Amino acid sequence: xxxxxxxxxxxxxxxxxxxxxxxxxxxxxxxxxxxxxxxxxxxxxxxxxxxxxxxxxxxxxxxxxxxxxxxxxxxxxxxxxxxxxxxxxxxxxxxxxxxxxxxxxxxxxxxxxxxxxxxxxxxxxxxxxxxxxxxxxxxxxxxxxxxxxxxxxxxxxxxxxxxxxxxxxxxxxxxxxxxxxxxxxxxxxxxxxxxxxxxxxxxxxxxxxxxxxxxxxxxxxxxxx
Numbered sequence: 001x002x003x004x005x006x007x008x009x010x011x012x013x014x015x016x017x018x019x020x021x022x023x024x025x026x027x028x029x030x031x032x033x034x035x036x037x038x039x040x041x042x043x044x045x046x047x048x049x050x051x052x053x054x055x056x057x058x059x060x061x062x063x064x065x066x067x068x069x070x071x072x073x074x075x076x077x078x079x080x081x082x083x084x085x086x087x088x089x090x091x092x093x094x095x096x097x098x099x100x101x102x103x104x105x106x107x108x109x110x111x112x113x114x115x116x117x118x119x120x121x122x123x124x125x126x127x128x129x130x131x132x133x134x135x136x137x138x139x140x141x142x143x144x145x146x147x148x149x150x151x152x153x154x155x156x157x158x159x160x161x162x163x164x165x166x167x168x169x170x171x172x173x174x175x176x177x178x179x180x181x182x183x184x185x186x187x188x189x190x191x192x193x194x195x196x197x198x199x200x201x202x203x204x205x206x207x208x209x210x211x212x213x214x215x216x217x218x219x220x221x222x223x224x225x
Contacts, residue, residue, distance in 0.1 A: 019066045045086035059201045065089035069097040076147040082133040102126035105133045152177035158187045170215035180205035
């Protein structure tokens with residue numbers, strides 16, 4: 001696929017989702033996709049077909065994060081992505097959203113190496129931790145230190161949410177990327193409260209569930225998205 005073909009395909013999918021992609025952002029996203037495709041031939045970063053880079057791959061890897069980036073508060077400065085895998089949604093979000101320091105957490109060493117290569121190629125302010133995110137709870141400096149926590153998973157239990165919220169500052173947000181097969185709602189317990197659910201890509205029936213971590217002492221209703 002030529003650069004022109006990539007830009008045209010990205011532009012069409014972006015317009016369908018109602019997002020605008022600048023030439024500078026498109027160039028960065030192309031760099032990311034080509035790097036991902038090269039490494040995917042060596043290690044399993046994604047099951048999506050990157051050779052053809054069809055609509056599903058573009059929507060899942062790029063468009064979903066770009067739509068989600070519209071919901072990142074402008075004051076966001078620190079973001080942590082849990083289970084980063086091949087770098088989506090974290091890397092496209094970091095490229096499209098407000099300037100942030102991004103920490104990507106990935107337990108598999110070879111995937112972690114890819115993420116480090118991608119960070120250098122994209123020239124973004126980011127670090128990679130090769131660990132399970134539960135292991136990072138032993139680091140006090142990471143407790144309540146991030147404005148935004150992101151995770152893409154099929155199902156997230158309430159127990160996992162209680163673990164994840166430890167990384168968010170009071171007033172911070174948690175972004176849960178949900179697919180069509182994902183659970184329709186999350187049971188939310190204090191200090192978390194459901195804030196909103198946004199559609200991401202219509203063809204994938206994907207959505208973004210946004211949770212807020214309320215400061216201790218404020219009333220937190222129990223609810224579900």
